[in-house]
Amino acid sequence: MKPKFTLLEVLPAQAQTAGAASAGDSATALVKLLSTCTAAGVARLEVTGGSTVLPSGIDHESVVLIVGSVQPEQLRLLCLFARQNGHHVIVITDALECSDGDIGPMLVELNDMLFQLMPAAAARSLLTGKAKFIYPFPKVDCTATVAIFLDGFQSVIVITREHDPYMGMLALPGGFLNVQIEDLPACAARETKEEISVTVDPADLVLVDVRSSPSRDIRGHVVDHGYMWLVPADKKERVLAELAARSDALTVEAKPVAAVLASGLAFDHAELVKAALKQLP
Secondary structure, three states, X not given: OOOEEXXXXXXXXXXXXXXXXXXXXXXXXXXXXXXXXXXXXXXXXXXXXXXXXXXXXXXXXXXXXXXXXXXXXXXXXXXXXXXXXXXXXXXXXXEEEOOOOOOHHHHHHHHHOOOEEEOHHHXXXXXXXXXXXXXXXXXXXXXXXXXXXXXXXXXXXXXXXXXXXXXXXEEOOEEEOOOOOOOHHHHHHHHHHHHHOOOXXXXXXXXXXXXXXXXXXXXXXXXXXXXXXXXXXXXXXXXXXXXXXXXXXXXXXXXXXXXXXHHOOOOOHHHHHHHHHOOOO
């Protein structure tokens, strides 16, 4: 059965006209989406700025698309209330604007809460496609993994995984991409900070390989993008001082590369280390 859609537009607190929006990319995306919704016969409801009360008239089986001028906490509560009322929620990331603060951290939180994030162009395609599925075809997950080398390529930073899969095994820091929020270098830098407390500039990361075997991760089809950072000599002391196990890491340390490869690494992280070593002059 084809799902029903409802567009929930959050109006600016000082809006004089329904659908009013400030100039910018978000306004352009919103105008195009509103036009598509009108042509597709999608119900459009409004909520005033600051309000977290869902308007009446949303069909129980409706997929709710959230757009407009919204504050971070208001967005979170609207998503939660819509979910509690049995709706599937899709947050249209580039049709949102926030005049008070940064909406980015809230999008990360919603992503972690398994709310679907989608750009306006994809939503328009979803509304106009012949088969209106929430997930028209299976999706793979993306991860970024980082091999951080010290003293040339003599040693590499590894963690001991705190959780399954591969609990207790050595691994390189890394994790899942926040969809619609960041690119892969930003993901790699964020995961490095979250897992081992080390700050790295995404621009300093070099893409080494991409591993995409359907069986490489028991959790599903996960495409991993391997990066490396060869720590400059003048930054080694700072990196070692920052080093601390956090997030999914039970321990973290810099170990000789030969010893790491001999003991084995979780997933296919050894392939990333070996690929990086091939770049030796």
